[in-house]
Amino acid sequence: MTQQHPTILITAGGTLEKWDEVRGHTNLARGTMGCYLAEQALETGVQVVYLHGYFAQFPEPHPNLRLLPFMGIADLAEKMQTALTTEKIDAVIMTAAVSDWVVDKMLDQEGNLITDTGKISSDNPPVVHFKKAPKVISRIKDWSPDTFLVGFKLEHNADPDYLLQRSRQRMDTWRADLVVANAASSLYTAATPHYLVPRTGEVTVCPDKKTAAAQLLQLLSHQLAKGEA
Secondary structure (H helix, E strand, O other), X not given: OOOOOOEEXXXXXXXXXXXXXXXXXXXXXXXXXXXXXXXXXXXXXXXEEEEEOOOOOOOOXXXXXXXXXXXXXXXXXXXXXXXXXXXXXXXXXXXXXXXXXXXXXXXXXXXXXXXXXXXXXXXXXXXXXXXXXXXXXXXXXXXXXXXXEEEEEEEOOOOHHHHHHHHXXXXXHHOOOEEEEEEHHHHOOOOOOEEEEEOOOOOXXXXXXXXXXXXXXXXXXXXXXXXXX
């Protein structure tokens, strides 16, 4: 019998929350870590579903690679739910940087609600009201309880103790199986420490993104093999 290689869904890049047809807000995530993970996973024969933001990097083309674009949080959530409820996804790695806020409403300078968002007039700057964005990662176990979930926790504070504390808090909230913690400086350089925090066992400290990707995939391979045993 031919062994079936696992399927991993990787999200990469940032969300783009539209204000009108030509404007919106996003973040500085470029999908570097997601790209590293996808390319290294594909070398091992894994099937990869790569959900990428508008400005994210693409992995090198590969027959086991499926590219799916997303725009805002709602689009990302819809595509993840479809994948996780219609096919067997063995693991999800959420490297995507999703926005903390989405647009609630927009007003003109006189306080009137802007309803025509084809293109907002540049002569009348809008007043944008935001609301807290939904946490897509918290829904993953609802859609697919047995999928191994890896979350990423980006913090402004690079102190290791703080990063580990925040990771363990988010691990419970997200129902994640493993969390990768790193500081915001990772948005600008690949050479920044990453901390792989499992539910049980020791924390793995990696000096840069490529090393973190390799170590994470090694841990993930071990966990998926245990699940098949």
